[in-house]
Amino acid sequence: GEDVEQSLFLSVREGDSSVINCTYTDSSSTYLYWYKQEPGAGLQLLTYIFSNMDMKQDQRLTVLLNKKDKHLSLRIADTQTGDSAIYFCAERYNFNKFYFGSGTKLNVKP
């Protein structure tokens, strides 16, 4: 984890867009991931992006990758109260090993 950084909290109103940011350190990372953790539960894989892509869209989720700045973001369109959770970014640094960020807690206000 210490090589992957995320802001700790984000608060948005229902219906707005949320943007969760992440910076990573290993420029050779080939895959980057976003996971969602609801209270008391394990992590759920939301989406991933290959390093040769700049953007990936999956329904309400848009992932943007800036390899030059080693910056990854997750945009959630039309954020709902059910999106309230902790979001983790992760980079694969070696074969099957990942660095995870410490998570961004998203609070969606009705």
Add this chain to the structure above:
Amino acid sequence: SQTIHQWPATLVQPVGSPLSLECTVEGTSNPNLYWYRQAAGRGLQLLFYSVGIGQISSEVPQNLSASRPQDRQFILSSKKLLLSDSGFYLCAWSRDRGANYGYTFGSGTRLTVV
């Protein structure tokens, strides 16, 4: 479909007591299995991974050990727990050895050592 089970969900253990957490995967064969720990307010730390029965790789020297007695069973153990072992323990599996498509995590075990 594949599912991953972890138990127990919560555990309170005294310092110096032993530990055994179990994880099983259903619906697939020869999964790659992982144990992670999530300390409060921090990211996940890889503890162990296994690519097959009896094959365990340790990532962090510590008070814990892991075993894989069966293809779809992964066990995390300790002979004597320390206060610092408290945390949220997550088991995960990946279909491919490189985990290219990420992990599937279990629901976790919250361990409090008192």
